[in-house]
Amino acid sequence: MNILHKNVGDIVAERFSTAQVFKRYGIDFCCHGGVTLEKACANAGVDTEQILDALQKEETAIAGGEIPFASWPLDLLIDYVLKIHHRGIRSKGPELLDLIAKVRRVHGEAHPELNELYELVRASLEDLEMHLQKEENVLFPYLYDLFEAAQQEHSIGAMHCGSIANPIGVMHMEHENEGNRYLHIREITHGFRVPEDACGSYRLMLAELELFVDALFEHIHIENNILFPRFVELEREWVR
Numbered sequence: 001m002n003i004l005h006k007n008v009g010d011i012v013a014e015r016f017s018t019a020q021v022f023k024r025y026g027i028d029f030c031c032h033g034g035v036t037l038e039k040a041c042a043n044a045g046v047d048t049e050q051i052l053d054a055l056q057k058e059e060t061a062i063a064g065g066e067i068p069f070a071s072w073p074l075d076l077l078i079d080y081v082l083k084i085h086h087r088g089i090r091s092k093g094p095e096l097l098d099l100i101a102k103v104r105r106v107h108g109e110a111h112p113e114l115n116e117l118y119e120l121v122r123a124s125l126e127d128l129e130m131h132l133q134k135e136e137n138v139l140f141p142y143l144y145d146l147f148e149a150a151q152q153e154h155s156i157g158a159m160h161c162g163s164i165a166n167p168i169g170v171m172h173m174e175h176e177n178e179g180n181r182y183l184h185i186r187e188i189t190h191g192f193r194v195p196e197d198a199c200g201s202y203r204l205m206l207a208e209l210e211l212f213v214d215a216l217f218e219h220i221h222i223e224n225n226i227l228f229p230r231f232v233e234l235e236r237e238w239v240r
Contacts, residue, residue, distance in 0.1 A: 004038040008027060008033045009221065011029070013070045016066050019217070023214075023217075027040045029221060030218075030225070032179075069222055077227050078144065080222070081227070086136070097118070097125060100205055106199065113188045117188060121209075127174070134170070143227075146164070147234070158240075164231060175220045192210040
């Protein structure tokens with residue numbers, strides 16, 4: 001299949017290094033990964049030949065070493081999301097917010113966008129905590145059971161809410177909300193660009209913020225484009 005006709009999320013699922021190319025060109029591969037590369041380029045106002053060239057260069061530069069998420073067992077993917085991404089949000093999120101508050105106190109007058117940045121990240125961490133709890137207490141326990149049933153080749157009863165499509169739909173909606181929030185953060189920070197008058201703390205804040213956003217988008221990508229679709233397939237096969 002011509003790569004331009006493949007969904008962006010599928011491209012990243014097959015080769016995660018392409019995420020860096022899409023990030024550079026402002027193409028959303030996680031929350032809106034269900035559109036073709038051709039349409040994503042049109043939406044972002046990017047020339048397709050430019051993207052294809054960048055993808056080819058990225059593939060040449062990467063000699064193995066990227067994490068093959070798409071080939072992992074589903075229970076390992078859940079473990080990774082819980083132990084890397086859920087823990088990371090809870091440990092790094094408050095530290096990041098404290099750093100933004102520190103920089104805002106010093107530079108807020110010259111850079112009023114820091115006030116909006118602080119409020120965006122504060123609200124995000126509150127919403128993310130509720131999101132993580134839904135995954136940990138409602139969705140993931142059943143997904144573990146479903147995976148185990150499929151491994152043992154026996155059917156199990158439906159989830160208490162009828163189908164995993166229901167909580168997954170909620171997760172998709174919340175992912176899109178967070179994705180849009182952090183795309184806006186990229187805009188107001190001008191792509192995490194360091195201002196000329198920035199001090200060391202300002203530079204550190206932007207670097208940590210970009211790392212936090214990259215990790216969040218990896219989290220959303222794994223769930224939206226790999227984990228959830230594969231579990232929907234398992235549900236069709238093993239839930240009675």
